Amino acid sequence: IGEELGELLAARAVAALGIDGASAESYGKAAAVGENGELEHAAAVLHPKLDAPVRKVLGKGAALIPSSKKRGGLGVALDVPLGHKDAAFVRSHFDGMEVRIADAPRANEIVVAVAVTDSGRPHPRVGGLTKEEIKGVDGLR
Structure with a gap:
């Protein structure tokens, strides 16, 4: 299911931004399992197959897609870490987004x-x- 969700969610994200995928600069992913789930269930959705379709929608993505996972109940906050899609060392793109589904x-x-x-x-000052300066070859710089 990760493969299907990667394509669907990435396509919806760029559509919501009103941009083409190649114009995206950073990305992240997260999952939460309910009380009967295990963290490995979240990991199984996020890791083996989700990344390639996200990268395909975005036209590249040399850097690892930052991720988080947790167990929680209704309305638990997902803290989605963000990083530049082509170079992990670009500090101006170190960020996060909170996502909640009430039910x-x-x-x-x-x-x-x-x-x-x-x-x-908007105003990064961390150097x-x-x-x-991105080369986008090794996913780091």
Whole structure:
């Protein structure tokens, strides 16, 4: 199911931003399982197959997609970590997004979120590699 969700959620994210996938700059993913679930259920959705379709929608993505997972009840907050899609060391794109679904996850459900941005933080001041300096080859720089 991760493969199907990767394509669906990434496509919806760029559509919501009103951009084409190649214009996306950062991404992240998260999942929460209900009380009858295990963290490995969340990991199974997020890791083996979700990334490739996200990258395909976004036109690239040399960097790892930051992720988080947890167990929780209805309305649990998903903290989706964000990082630049092509270079993990671009500090201006270190960020996060909180996502909540008021009535999920129920005991036997899994909530999955993919977050995509079209820029970094508005006024980054932490130094380091800038997006103009990205080589995008190794996923780091």
